[in-house]
Every structure is written in C-alpha cells, then in structure tokens.
Amino acid sequence: MTDQAAPHPARGPLDAVRLEAAFADATGLSVELLAEATSTNEVATERARAGAPEGLVVVAEHQVAGRGRLDRSWTTTPGAAVTFSLVLRPTVAPASWPWIPLLVGHAVAKAVTTLGVPARVKWPNDVLLHGDLKVAGILVERVDTPAGAAAIVGVGINVATTAEELPVPTATSLLLGAPAGVTPPDRTSVLLECVAAVREAYDAWQAGGSQAGERLASSYREQCATLGREVRVELPGDGRLEGRAVDVDEHGRLVVETATGLQRVGAGDVVHVRPAG
Template identity: 60%
Template sequence: MNAESTWCPSPSRPPLDPDRLAAAPERAPGTRVEVVEEVASTNATVVERAGSGEPEGLVVAAEHQTAARGRLDRTWEAPARSALVFSVLLRPAVPARSWPWLPLLTGYAVGRALRARGYDAGVKWPNDVLLGDRKVAGILVERVESPVGPAAVVGIGLNVSMTADELPVPTATSLLLAGGTAPDRTELLVDLLAALRTAYDGWQAGGERGDAELRAAYTEACVTVGRDVRVQLPGGADLIGRATGIDPGGRLVVAGPDGPTAVGAGDVVHVRPAGR
C-alpha cells in the first residue's frame, strides 16, 4: 500500500460499536473495553483508575481526545472518530529490569496487526509505527504505583481516516491515505488488542527466553536498525552513527565515532536518519 498518497475522498466516520467490542475477550482474554465520547486523555483516565487498584485488562477508547499526550509531554488532537485512541491497563509480573521492553512490545504488536491487514508497517525505535517513512501511530507507556502493586498504562494513537489536511505534522500519514479506504475501526481495535495480548502474554510467560524472543522479533521489524541515524540527546548533543541493533535491555545500539553506544528511550529526544 502506498503511504505517499495524499488524495482521499471525504471519509465516513461511524462510531465504535460497543456490542461488537463486548466480544473482544474472545480474542484478547481479560479485556474490558469502555468507549467514551470525549475525554481529555485516555491515558490520564486509566492512570487514575490504575491508581485506585483497577485490575489488569481495562481498555478505555475515546471517539475524541482533546488533550492527548505523547513522549516529552507533547500534545495533539485529532478530529472526532478519525483515529483509534485508547489506553490499556496492564500489570506485568516480569522483573523490573524487563519493563523497558513494554513500549517496544507495544509498537511491535501494532505493526504486526497492521502488516496482517496488508500495510507495509515498520517500527521506528523505540515505539513509533511507520508506513514507509511516515508515522501512523504513536505510543506512550506510563508506570503507575497503586495499592495492589505497579501498573503500566499503555496509550496508543493510530491515524485511521485522517485526510492530508488533518494530519498533525507533515511527516505523518493515516491508513486512509496509505490504502485509499479506511478500515472499520471497531474490527481494527479488536485486532490491535488481540495482537497486544498475544505479544504481552508470550513475553510474560517466557522469562529471559521471552525477552530474547521479543528482542529478535522487534529487531526484525525495526526499520531503524541498519540505518545511519542522528540521535538528539537531552541538552542538545547529537550522536551520529549507524544503528546496529537492540541490546538485551531494549536500548538502541549506535556505532558512533567513539565506538558503540547504547541509548535508552528515556535518554533520547529524537532519532532521525542521518542528515535530517
């Protein structure tokens, strides 16, 4: 599918179907989907519920999100029903050292679900999902402490039926622009939840082997690995070199002028192709 197409007809934007979403646990066990018409941030809503002890599996999806947040506290807003915006509450039982894999796991799962539908999706480290070289989905994972233990709130925003004029930035795209038509958002949401649950359960059950298998699968899907990159670090310094792989902790390994350097998502502002 062509992610560079910029023309599209006026899209039809039906609402999410709660009746069909009620069947989501058949493919994503333990999932409980709540649909709200409008909310400032699905992540903020689920963070609050997590802090009150809500069990794993809660999904809050919004038809319109007015103050969505991304990495580095960036905000964005999409027209109502033009995207899939939802947050998932998880309570990983893996050791704390494995938690940094969760954002990467989520990006991998979203990319896998899109590839199953025929889109040429790849993951830009650490967790942006691309069609070609344009961003179609972003992910924000937040850790929450609660009376019943720590939780992870996984927020996903996927551009579905946005037209070229509605994209938040020129480097973005949507499934409509990539494929000429927009998929049914209800079916797509179930696909995404099923892919996330499958990847999450396999990761949790596998221990160190699960980390290693996720690392191999993520590396294969990651379009950053093998490219010359410029990593903008906090404070404005740049690290320029070749992205050579992902280390066991989920960090990007960059072969720079002073040798290999592993950078974590929390240490990075931007990763761009070299020269940009």
C-alpha cells in the same frame, strides 16, 4: 447547495455493540468506552490507582489533549483516529520493563500489517508506513498504585485522517497509506486487532521467561526500520548523538556506531537521516 462527499467507511463512530461483544468473549480484557477524554492515559491511570485490574482498556471516541513521548501533544480529528489505553500489571523483573514500549510498538505494527497495510517500527515504538511516515504513536507510563506498580499503555493511530488534517508532513494514516486495492480498515477493526495483538504479545513475553525475551528481541530487530540507518538522536538534556544504528541490545537500548565508538541509547528522539547505503 453544494453536494458534500460521503465520509469514507473507515471514518465514523466506533461500533459499541461489536466492541462489547468482542470484549465479552476476550479473556482478561474489559473495555470502558468514553465519548470524549482529555487523555486516555490519564483516565486509565486514575482507574489503575482505584484498583482496576490488568486488562482494562479505556477507549475515547475523541481525545482532545493526548500526550506522546517527550511531552509532545497528539492531536486527532473526531471520527478519524483510534485512541486507547491499556492497564497492565507486569510481574516480570523491573529490569525487563524497558522492553514494554518496544513490545507494544512491535505488536501494533504487526496488527496494522495484518489489516492489510504493511508497517514497520522506528525505535523505540513509532509505527511507520512507506518508509518514514508515522501512523501511530505509543506512550507507556509506569504508575504506582495501592496494588503495586502498573504500566499504562497509550496508543494513538491515525485511521481515516485526510492529508489536509495531518498535523505534520511526516505523519500519515491507514486511509492514505493503504496499498492500491486494499480497503482501509474501519476504526473498530483497528482497535480490536491492536488490543488483541498487544495482549497476545505481552502474555507470551511474560510467560515465556528468557527464551520469550530473546524471541521478542529477534522479532523486533527484524521489524525495526531504524537498524542499518544513519541516525541523529536527540538526547534528554539537549544532547545529540549521530551515527549508524546497528543493534538493539538485550535491554532494549539502541546501539549506535559513532565516530568515537559504540553508544547505547535508552531514551531519545531518533531521526532517520538517510537510508543505509
């Protein structure tokens, strides 16, 4: 018989008792923990259309058919990732909604950093470790419900995924990316820290008016790994844009300096070509 190594402490089931206790003490938040789901965004959308209030968090122990931006799939190994969706019902003007994905990516990157693993964000909301390795993906969808429009915020984070389990070479996990001497956080800690960070950032942004929007934009720019980089942007409809990312404007659009002038991108897939300089 061959001895098998014990799983890393970061891996394993979520602590349901700890989650219930934490959410019981959290104002404006509730949790629904599922053993398995095709997509937590799909479940959260159903709940929102059935009248779920803002603050419902749908968590899946294992997500079998997750979706990312631009209709990409998000695959995870059982017990190795955190996948959740949060129902929000923003009251800000519709023109400000494009900032929600950026806000969420920024908040998740801050939460991961707080847990001991320094992270940055690639425009609009991919969370990166060690330069350009993606550790978390985010999908925000607007859905119409009888109670008004809702934003469904989906987050997937590789927590204890091993190198052999990574779907692509440009992915990583908190287990692989933690600095030497830092114990990778467990899945329950990651979930609680990320939900709290997103809700805190969202509440401050909603309540603070234009000044809060300006603070978010400034903080996002400081944490954005895309700015100052040569980029290639794959645009919807098979278009392509190349140049230097120089700013994120007041509407959350990426400003790219091209050979023909400044271009503003509201949607697209960004590839970091090389570091600035």
